[in-house]
Every structure is written in C-alpha cells, then in structure tokens.
Amino acid sequence: MARVPFFWAALCVVGMSCGDEGATVIGGGAGGTEAAAAGGTGGDPEGGQAGTTEVTPKPEPEPESDIVTVRDGDFNVGAPPSTVNEDVLPQIVSVTGPTAVTNGGSAVLRVQVTPAPVSPTFVVGLVGDSGYHTVSPPDPEGDGIYEISVQVAGEATQTALVFSVALVDAMGNVSSYREVTIEIVQSGNGDVKVTLSFDRLHDLDLHVVEPSGDEIYYERRATATGGQLDLDSGAHCEETPATSENIFWPPGGAPAGEYRVFVQNYEQCSPGAISFTVRVAYDNVVNTYTNSFPDGTASETVTPNNIVDIVTFSRGM
Numbered sequence: 001m002a003r004v005p006f007f008w009a010a011l012c013v014v015g016m017s018c019g020d021e022g023a024t025v026i027g028g029g030a031g032g033t034e035a036a037a038a039g040g041t042g043g044d045p046e047g048g049q050a051g052t053t054e055v056t057p058k059p060e061p062e063p064e065s066d067i068v069t070v071r072d073g074d075f076n077v078g079a080p081p082s083t084v085n086e087d088v089l090p091q092i093v094s095v096t097g098p099t100a101v102t103n104g105g106s107a108v109l110r111v112q113v114t115p116a117p118v119s120p121t122f123v124v125g126l127v128g129d130s131g132y133h134t135v136s137p138p139d140p141e142g143d144g145i146y147e148i149s150v151q152v153a154g155e156a157t158q159t160a161l162v163f164s165v166a167l168v169d170a171m172g173n174v175s176s177y178r179e180v181t182i183e184i185v186q187s188g189n190g191d192v193k194v195t196l197s198f199d200r201l202h203d204l205d206l207h208v209v210e211p212s213g214d215e216i217y218y219e220r221r222a223t224a225t226g227g228q229l230d231l232d233s234g235a236h237c238e239e240t241p242a243t244s245e246n247i248f249w250p251p252g253g254a255p256a257g258e259y260r261v262f263v264q265n266y267e268q269c270s271p272g273a274i275s276f277t278v279r280v281a282y283d284n285v286v287n288t289y290t291n292s293f294p295d296g297t298a299s300e301t302v303t304p305n306n307i308v309d310i311v312t313f314s315r316g317m
Contacts, residue, residue, distance in 0.1 A: 023278065023289035023310045026071060065129050067156050071149040073124065073135035080125035080132040080164065085173040090117050092178045095165045100183040100241035102231055104154035104195035106277045106288070107182055108147050111137075111165055116144030120167055123174065124148060127162040134168065151288060154193050154281050158184055187231040187246035191254030191282060192315070194261055195231075196245040198276040203234040203267035203298070206245040206278070211257025216247050226253035237269035254282070256316030263291075265306040268298035278310045287311070 063077050093112040101107040111122060116139065125132040137146045152161070161182045167175040187195065196206040206229070207217040214223040218235070222228040231246035249255075261280060268274070275292040289310050297305040 023291040026288050026290050067129050067153055068126055069151045070124055070133040070135050073133040075131055075133055077131040080123050081174045083174050083176050086175045088173050089167045089175045090115050095178040095180045097180045097182050100185050101152055102185045102187045102242045102244040103152055103156040104193055104279050105197040105244040106151045108149055108199050111146045113144050123166045123168050125164040154189055185242040188248040190248045190250040193248040193281045195279045198243050198274055201239055201269045202274045205264040205266045207262050208247045209260040211255050225255050226250050258314045260312045261310040263308050265293040265298045280311055282315050
C-alpha cells in the first residue's frame with residue numbers, strides 16, 4: 001500500500017489519461033425497470049373506429065447465480081450433471097484456488113488436466129447455489145492448466161465457497177468432480193463499493209477520489225462523507241488471506257457527483273506481470289474491469305507505467 005501522499009492531480013502532471021480508458025470492461029450493466037415500448041393509432045374523432053395499442057413484451061431475464069458468476073461462462077438452473085462414462089474423458093488431476101476472496105472480489109480456479117484436451121468444457125458447481133456454470137477457459141501457458149475466473153457477488157454472505165469442477169463433452173459424458181474451498185473475507189457494502197482483486201502476493205494500491213476531491217487510499221483510509229478503505233492487502237509484501245482491497249460508502253452516505261477510480265503498482269513482490277480486476281458497484285450499476293502491470297513497473301514514485309486509470313463515473317446528479 002502506498003506510504004506517501006498521492007493525489008489524482010499527479011496523474012495529469014505525469015501525462016496519464018484522466019478519463020476512463022485504462023481498463024477493459026468484462027461484465028456489468030444497469031439495473032432498474034425498463035419501460036415497455038407502446039404505439040398505435042388514435043381513434044376516429046367521431047367514434048367510428050377505436051384506437052389500438054401494441055405493447056412489446058419485455059424479454060425474460062437470463063437466469064444467473066446470486067452468489068458467483070464465471071467469466072465467459074453460461075449459467076444453468078438446477079443440479080450439476082452426474083458423472084457418467086468418465087473413463088472416456090481426460091482426468092482432472094487437481095483444482096486449486098486462492099486461500100480466500102472477498103465479497104465483490106474475484107478469484108482464479110486452476111484446473112490441471114491430463115492429457116491436456118483442446119478447448120475443453122468444464123462444469124463448475126457451487127454448494128448452495130441454484131444452478132451451475134459451464135465454461136471453456138484458456139490454458140495460458142499451454143501446460144494443461146486451465147484458468148477459470150470467478151466473480152463473487154458483493155452481497156455474498158457465505159463464510160466459504162465450495163466449488164466442484166468436472167469435464168463434460170458434447171456426448172454428455174461427465175468426469176468425476178474435484179473440489180476446492182475458498183474462504184470469504186467480508187468487506188463493506190453500500191451506495192458505492194469498489195473492489196480490487198489480484199491473483200498473487202503483490203502490493204497494488206486502490207485509489208478512489210470522491211466528488212469533494214478527497215482521495216481514499218492507504219494513507220487516507222476514511223473521509224468525512226463516510227467513505228473508507230476497509231480491506232487492504234500486500235503492504236510490505238506481507239501475505240493476507242485475500243489479495244483484495246475494498247473502498248465503500250455505507251448506505252445513504254455516498255455524496256452525489258463524480259468519482260475517479262485508479263490503481264497504482266506500488267511494490268513488486270515476485271517476478272512477472274501482475275493481472276488484476278476492479279469491480280465498481282454504485283446504485284444499480286455493476287461493472288468489472290481487467291488490466292495488468294508489466295513486470296518491473298512497480299514504483300513508490302508515480303510514473304506513466306505504474307498507474308492505471310480504471311473509470312470515472314457520476315451518481316445522483
């Protein structure tokens with residue numbers, strides 16, 4: 001976490017973008033009620049012809065889990081399929097994940113398969129959920145270890161998540177399931193909730209500038225409006241259960257106006273690039289962004305390479 005004062009204006013000084021182009025949106029949308037489209041013809045003024053009105057029905061919402069979503073996955077209502085003809089499928093050697101994740105955070109499940117199939121499909125079940133996901137994840141290293149990215153709902157209240165993963169093919173054959181348990185470290189919810197997650201020990205800093213210009217980050221954990229950093233990770237490269245950070249405003253506390261969200265790569269704790277996600281939730285809007293810092297770009301000093309501008313948004317104006 002940053003140990004020296006740092007303000008958003010510094011980004012513009014070093015020539016960084018002060019807009020919302022620094023990350024890729026991978027999911028989200030706005031809640032609320034959509035009005036049905038209506039149209040028709042008016043009636044005859046003499047009363048000879050009645051007017052007609054056509055109403056376009058609102059499409060049924062896609063089913064989804066209240067607990068987790070799987071990136072690029074499909075949600076299916078009901079129990080996961082039972083194991084059948086597992087001998088015709090490759091074997092899942094192991095399923096691993098982080099020790100913990102926070103509500104609103106993300107985690108990567110790594111599934112090792114031998115022999116490594118081409119474009120496999122996995123069933124991802126979760127104990128206590130109303131359904132299961134299917135997904136065809138990447139094998140980034142080409143070593144038979146497939147990465148399944150899981151996003152936890154900000155409202156999740158469970159103390160732990162128990163995932164079960166199996167292979168499935170086009171013929172309906174399903175392998176044996178392998179399980180992995182991930183604890184949930186609870187973090188605050190409210191009018192605004194911004195959650196940073198990364199996949200290994202590293203010192204990334206989450207920053208949010210509120211409408212007044214006050215900035216919340218490691219050196220300033222709370223503001224007069226009630227905004228606070230309540231979950232911190234990676235300071236001095238010390239391990240924490242969840243590699244996540246969270247900044248939130250309690251219900252009824254977040255001021256109206258413009259908010260800016262960005263991430264600083266403060267200290268590198270091991271070799272290699274560091275990928276991260278940022279989930280931004282306010283009112284009925286939820287968006288998740290992905291990005292990464294290249295190897296060797298960490299610095300206590302602000303540079304063009306160690307800051308990523310995530311998003312600027314407005315609420316209640």
